[in-house]
Amino acid sequence: MYRILTKRQLNPTVTMMDIYAPLVAQKAQAGQFIILRVDEDGERIPLTVAGFDREAGTVKIIFQIVGGTTMRLNEKNEGEYISDFVGPLGCATRTEGLKKVCIVGGGVGCAIALPVAQKLHAQGAIVHSIIGFRNKDLLILEDEFKACSDKLTIMTDDGSYGRQGVVTVPLKEAISGGEQYDEVITIGPLIMMKFVVATTKPFNVPTVVSMNPIMIDGTGMCGGCRLTVGGKTKFACVDGPDFNGSEVDFDEAMARSSMYAEFEKRERENFCNLFKKEVE
Ligand SMILES: Cc1cc2nc3c(=O)[nH]c(=O)nc-3n(C[C@H](O)[C@H](O)[C@H](O)COP(=O)(O)OP(=O)(O)OC[C@H]3O[C@@H](n4cnc5c(N)ncnc54)[C@H](O)[C@@H]3O)c2cc1C
Numbered sequence: 001m002y003r004i005l006t007k008r009q010l011n012p013t014v015t016m017m018d019i020y021a022p023l024v025a026q027k028a029q030a031g032q033f034i035i036l037r038v039d040e041d042g043e044r045i046p047l048t049v050a051g052f053d054r055e056a057g058t059v060k061i062i063f064q065i066v067g068g069t070t071m072r073l074n075e076k077n078e079g080e081y082i083s084d085f086v087g088p089l090g091c092a093t094r095t096e097g098l099k100k101v102c103i104v105g106g107g108v109g110c111a112i113a114l115p116v117a118q119k120l121h122a123q124g125a126i127v128h129s130i131i132g133f134r135n136k137d138l139l140i141l142e143d144e145f146k147a148c149s150d151k152l153t154i155m156t157d158d159g160s161y162g163r164q165g166v167v168t169v170p171l172k173e174a175i176s177g178g179e180q181y182d183e184v185i186t187i188g189p190l191i192m193m194k195f196v197v198a199t200t201k202p203f204n205v206p207t208v209v210s211m212n213p214i215m216i217d218g219t220g221m222c223g224g225c226r227l228t229v230g231g232k233t234k235f236a237c238v239d240g241p242d243f244n245g246s247e248v249d250f251d252e253a254m255a256r257s258s259m260y261a262e263f264e265k266r267e268r269e270n271f272c273n274l275f276k277k278e279v280e
């Protein structure tokens, strides 16, 4: 059992928790993820390691409440326990030798991008961060990004905070204006990452994407997380989650990500009905 030490609501749909998991904290690195089950009968879901404290033995997770399992997780409070917390899984984000990087995050993807930005900053790289949200109410981690970025641009779709527009606009401005990035690292919705890659490709800027397909075992055995990268089949859980963006078949990944939409909708409705009954 894994104890929830702290719980904080970052916005109406995103929650941050510190979980006491010393063995995971000891080995975790930016870019890796864990798989948890809220209770014994629960579904396994992957969440990125959003931070860790090796001395305190804690691992930070930041999750968007989107369906049955994340709703159940969000019902847990400080001092309560979750059943399983396995990791760290996947490959750490490669940062060696990078001197100037642009991090492009979208929505809750910013939670995954933050530890990478922090690691690059700590190793002395120049970090430009561009983070995008639908509106001001959904903004997360502004102070944390400010602290590890040499330049921070915030975008909102409706212009309610920062600049109005999508993240690819300031990215294109920066690159065409002469910024020379060793790499662009982008994490967020598939459609956003697809367009970030389309923006950087004409300028030949190496671009790394973090892929979040459906995962089950997280150890390369079930094939659930398979992707086509450079014409070859790759498993995001063991070969990734980071890949060369220009080689990823995004259209296939988008089609596969909606495979269980009906089932997920039923689970959400089940949870909401259960919750309604408990309140009545
Ligand atoms: C490597 C990796 C890291 C991730 N890191 C984060 C993170 O840090 N924060 C965060 O909010 N989300 C993260 N996700 C997505 C997160 O796993 C899903 O939001 C979660 O599984 C949703 O479960 P649910 O039952 O609440 O919702 P559901 O209604 O079951 O699903 C909602 C959507 O979540 C995705 N999803 C559902 N089940 C899985 C699964 N087993 N594996 C992967 N995706 C799934 C699907 O796109 C689905 O349409 C990550 C996914 C992967 C693969």
Ligand code: FES
Pocket: 214, 215, 216, 217, 218, 219, 220, 221, 222, 223, 224, 225, 226, 235, 236, 237, 238
């Ligand atoms: S989650 Fe099963 S192979 Fe990757």
